Amino acid sequence: MFDISVMLDGMIQYEAEIRKAIGETFFMVGMSVVAAIIFGLPAGTLLFLCRKGQIYENRAWSWVLNSLVNIIRSFPFLLLVVFMIPLTRMIVGTAIGTLAASIPLSVVAIALYARQVEQALLDVPRGVIEAARAMGASKLEMIVKFLYVEARSGLVLGLTTSTISFISYSTVMGIVGGGGIGDFAIRYGYQRFETELMTGVIILMIVLVQAIQYAGTTISRLLDKRS
Amino acid sequence: MLSLQEVSKSYDRQSSDRLAAVQAVTLTIEEGTIHGIIGPSGAGKSTLLRLMNMLEIPDEGRVVVAGKDWTAMSESELRQARRSVGMIFQQFNLLQNRTVSGNVSVPLELAGLPKKERAERVRECLQFVGLLDKAEEYPASLSGGQKQRVAIARALANHPQVLLCDEPTSSLDPKTTNDILSVLRHVNETLGVTIVMVTHEMDVVAQICQRVSVMEGGRLTDSFALQPREQAGAIGPPKSYREQLLVMEGLGDV
DSSP: OOOHHHHHHHHHHTHHHHHHHHHHHHHHHHHHHHHIIIIIHHHHHHHHHTSTTSTTOOHHHHHHHHHHHHHHHHSOHHHHHHHTHHHHHHHHSOSSSHHHHHHHHHHHHHHHHHHHHHHHHHTSOHHHHHHHHHTTOOHHHIIIIIIHHHHHHHHHHHHHHHHHHHHHHHTTGGGGTOOOHHHHIIIIIITTTOHHHHHHHHHHHHHHHHHHHHHHHHHHHHHOOOO | OEEEEEEEEEEOOSSSSOEEEEEEEEEEEOTTOEEEEEOOTTSSHHHHHHHHTTSSOOSEEEEEETTEEGGGOOHHHHHHHHTTEEEEOTTOOOOTTSOHHHHHHHHHHHTTOOHHHHHHHHHHHHHHHTOGGGTTSOGGGSOHHHHHHHHHHHHHTTOOSEEEEESTTTTSOHHHHHHHHHHHHHHHHHHOOEEEEEESOHHHHHHHOSEEEEEETTEEEEEEEOOOOOOHHHHSSOOOHHHHHHHHTTOOOO
């Protein structure tokens, strides 16, 4: 029989560990969000601009970028983490720990968000680019002053969806000692048969995801003046 | 002011043959005129208009604007040159996520004008089209006619010598069409801006154009001068639908 008081007692008992685990999750997800913005946004923009009929139309680049994004996304995430160990070691000097775990997570983040960016930009009416060209905008100006302005709510929604995926991905990072809330739930809740504790952690994650989705939707709505 | 010399443009199609959208067109637009280009859908009118500011790069021929050969320019020279030619569209093509004044400000930002002068110029342009009171609103809250006025204000921001209009009234109702046409006539008369207008609406051409070119199947088939007739709708009180329709039927008095 499930007992809420056992759950709460367990969570209070392990409060310090839970705090630490949440901190690790925030670190890993935070790193991947930053990677998504710094690299995923330009990658997605390029993915869009290289499409047929766009300003950098280029079949070869389009093929290379698409393949790269698809390959990364088709890896079962756990396998990608293991497969990337040599690369991770090259970048941060070790393959173990929270920082090391952030590397494969960031790689997936870039690929995932790039796709979302491409989709958001596809929603911008073609006429906007035509107006930009008629005004003598440079390519960079077209991207920053026209495309991103019109796609901004979609870009935020895409980042929200991606961030929630990153949280989900981050739960398997125990495999390389990345820690985090998912790792905590498995080690304490599952492996020690403390089902109540695991449930408590799951509830925490549900609250976290809800909060992120709510924030993302609200910001996106505030930015959207199109209707 | 603006001339096309033996300009051609064709497109790749799915099937093996190429679509010749514009074939060896030679056309001169006189300075200070309102020049209409009329013809059926698919005649190549819009392509012809886009050749005038080189949004479409011609396969052959030369595009000369204000004495400069645009076809010989580099990409960055071309960008500079395009600022002296304004353009408005059937679908307005405003930035939905910027306010009315933000939209008019865009071309000035691209031209690198300092903030203070920008604000001043935006005011002037909005005043000119009579939308100063809507400056802080977003396009979504405007009517079609108001959106087109914003687009005109935006096109005028950089003091263009030529204004290219691609079906500017085709998605507007008859009364709003008259409003926009009087704004365009005002632009032509008070600012001396040369206007080239593509449309399939016969009465729009009859109302404001001083010269007309007819385009069919990618070629110019006719070109002649026209005495624009002042329509009552543009000056006096607007006629009701009832009056307009009955007049069309030739029933005269209502």
